[in-house]
Amino acid sequence: MAEKPMATIDQMLCFAVYSAGHAFTRFYKPRLEALGLTYPQYLVFLVLWERDDISVKTLGERLFLDSGTITPLIKRLEARGLVTRRRDEDDERQVRIRLTAEGKALKAKAESVPLAAMKGTGLSDEAADALRHELLALRERLDVAL
Amino acid sequence: MAEKPMATIDQMLCFAVYSAGHAFTRFYKPRLEALGLTYPQYLVFLVLWERDDISVKTLGERLFLDSGTITPLIKRLEARGLVTRRRDEDDERQVRIRLTAEGKALKAKAESVPLAAMKGTGLSDEAADALRHELLALRERLDVAL
DNA sequence: TAAAATTATATTGCACGCAATTTAATTGTG
């Protein structure tokens, strides 16, 4: 009896996503070194530069991460003087995260990063957009499916 | 003077890849629970089921992971009796990883996983293939770019 | 062939990522 043909990892979409994600992280690493940021930390700043003074929960929803990941990450940024953490006065359950002057100043230093990343992908704006939309739809369906 | 328009994370391809990767891992988790495997461990078995008795290096090249990740992962699998580790007789630098009977037996239990994953993506075989190829090409270009 | 360079793996240290649990604050309900 013939064995069922086994899918190799190279034929699996999940592995393509998984390894492309790692490749992105590796790609960003030297580009973020001047900022002293890891890739997840950089994502946090992208959110905060866009909208400052948000709660841990809001940040988590934006990044699809939970407090178990975000709390220690933010504490490291706080220890370096890049953000502050303060309990919300109206709802003491919430902790609001704010950029310090130094945290805001990082934005200028990070200006060249997105363009470098786009060049690294070797994709046109249109191709990158198309791929991005497919991945967002994929994430959505995976989330719904559980 | 107007501020330069800042890219939000939702407009960035890297974040789409990053979050889709996490979504996949979350999706797999309950499906792999019966096997007692994490997602990276499952990837290791996919490689070993395809070709048994390979070195740490070969496995690492296949998964784009280094010994710092693979060695402890394999040791956990070894501790559970799913694989063995043995120095290659011809080249004592190498450590060859082999499936135990129990490790081989897992393959049957894992049979339903790939189909469930495909269904979770909501994609046709063709659409998944197309997306996969784009991601493989992307990974390749990111690796080349550094 | 002895010394230098390279290669394969392991180890250490640090930063995620997430499940499970805990604590404290707020909201909902009788």
Add this chain to the structure above:
DNA sequence: CACAATTAAATTGCGTGCAATATAATTTTA
């Protein structure tokens, strides 16, 4: 209002990922 349920963060524990370093084996080369 009291008390249960919910919510927001933090904490704990475990498993990745990866840089940097260490160690041992092999290969290169002077």
